[in-house]
Amino acid sequence: MIGIYFSGTGNSKYCIEKFLQEYDSGAEAFSIENEELLIKIREHEDLVFSYPVQFSNLPKIVKDFVDQHHQLWKNKRVFVIATMGLFSGDGAGLLARMLHQHGAVITGGLHLKMPDSISDEKALKRSIEKNRHLVADAGKKAAEAAYKTKNGTPPQEGIGPFYHLAGLFGQRLYFYNRTKHYTDQLKINTHKCTGCGLCAAVCPMKNITLVDGRAKSGNQCTMCYRCINRCPRQAITLLGKRVVEQCRIENYL
Ligand SMILES: Cc1cc2nc3c(=O)[nH]c(=O)nc-3n(C[C@H](O)[C@H](O)[C@H](O)COP(=O)(O)O)c2cc1C
Ligand code: SF4
Ligand code: SF4
Structure with missing residues (x-):
């Protein structure tokens, strides 16, 4: 198996x-x-x-x-x-x-x-x-x-x-x-973003690119929440307006 x-x-x-x-x-x-x-x-x-x-x-x-x-x-x-x-x-x-x-x-x-x-x-x-x-x-x-x-x-x-x-x-x-489709609703707060590139590196859809030293989202997001939960500046949101608590399995083991 x-x-x-x-x-x-x-x-x-x-x-x-x-x-x-x-x-x-x-x-x-x-x-x-x-x-x-x-x-x-x-x-x-x-x-x-x-x-x-x-x-x-x-x-x-x-x-x-x-x-x-x-x-x-x-x-x-x-x-x-x-x-x-x-x-x-x-x-x-x-x-x-x-x-x-x-x-x-x-x-x-x-x-x-x-x-x-x-x-x-x-x-x-x-x-x-x-x-x-x-x-x-x-x-x-x-x-x-x-x-x-x-x-x-x-x-x-x-x-x-x-x-x-x-x-x-x-x-x-x-x-x-x-x-039904990939989404274009991911929001990146460019005032908070430092351009570290972590979100782009972890995205399974290659939906995020760095433009002029800041992260920019495209329209191919599969809503996995990986980037949102990893961004060190809590600069990314999708369904809500503010990151409340970044969750990753490691926090709960
Ligand atoms: C966009 C989105 C929609 C979700 N919808 C549901 C849902 O309909 N019902 C539910 O029980 N959990 C829902 N969840 C929670 C996830 O299914 C759940 O946390 C899952 O275990 C995440 O697994 P992963 O860490 O492997 O991605 C949703 C999560 C996301 C990001
Ligand atoms: S992980 Fe956060 S701070 Fe780093 S580039 Fe992406 S949005 Fe900006
Ligand atoms: S939520 Fe997932 S698919 Fe969407 S941009 Fe972030 S890492 Fe990529």
């Missing part, structure tokens, strides 16, 4: 690593940003995927990755992990249905509640203690799911028609436009 993940602040990476440690300690997880990944996928029949839910939908970068490489999924056996701050309905089912259409066999799904990566909305913030508990619980749940999968009884969270309806009416229909 190999792991495939996309992760803005490290939650989905952490969860897939916990799953793989229990399932097969020699198995590796690769980000969809890793150039080696396509070769690795061709070499393995058993896959586990992990990604964050965005507005009860898939991040655009994940959708595009799966579609662009549609020929890779036929006959693969795939277990799907969706991480989320609160609720997603069919977080795992979203990718499961796409992969099934491309010929994959879905073995199961798992939903893991983690710290919310949206760092510029105060209402979504929890205490560090609460986030530490969430991460510890998710790690245990991922290991249990791996154990069950190994023993032929994988969990089926997010898979099937009941979850599909919960996802659709939970919030996906309402927020559908937010994840």
Whole structure:
């Protein structure tokens, strides 16, 4: 087995690593940003995927990755992990249905509640203690799911028609436009920005460039919140007006 993940602040990476440690300690997880990944996928029949839910939908970068490489999924056996701050309905089912259409066999799904990566909305913030508990619980749940999968009884969270309806009416229909395209809504405060270039270096979409010594955003943002959570000057926002607390998995281990 190999792991495939996309992760803005490290939650989905952490969860897939916990799953793989229990399932097969020699198995590796690769980000969809890793150039080696396509070769690795061709070499393995058993896959586990992990990604964050965005507005009860898939991040655009994940959708595009799966579609662009549609020929890779036929006959693969795939277990799907969706991480989320609160609720997603069919977080795992979203990718499961796409992969099934491309010929994959879905073995199961798992939903893991983690710290919310949206760092510029105060209402979504929890205490560090609460986030530490969430991460510890998710790690245990991922290991249990791996154990069950190994023993032929994988969990089926997010898979099937009941979850599909919960996802659709939970919030996906309402927020559908937010994840349909990449966005141009990222805001960079040029008075705060020192031009250090960290945001541009970490962006999976190469959406940020340095112009005249200041960061500038384009229209290809996949809303992963990585740059927002890493900027040393808290100069970047997307959904809210001010960065409340920069969240990264390392803060909660
Ligand atoms: C743009 C955006 C939208 C989100 N929408 C949801 C949502 O609909 N439901 C939810 O439970 N969490 C939502 N979240 C929270 C993330 O899914 C959650 O924090 C996830 O674990 C982040 O994982 P990562 O660090 O691997 O990117 C959203 C996060 C972002 C950045
Ligand atoms: S990380 Fe922050 S300070 Fe550094 S270039 Fe980007 S916006 Fe400016
Ligand atoms: S601009 Fe920031 S939030 Fe958008 S994709 Fe790049 S790193 Fe992620």
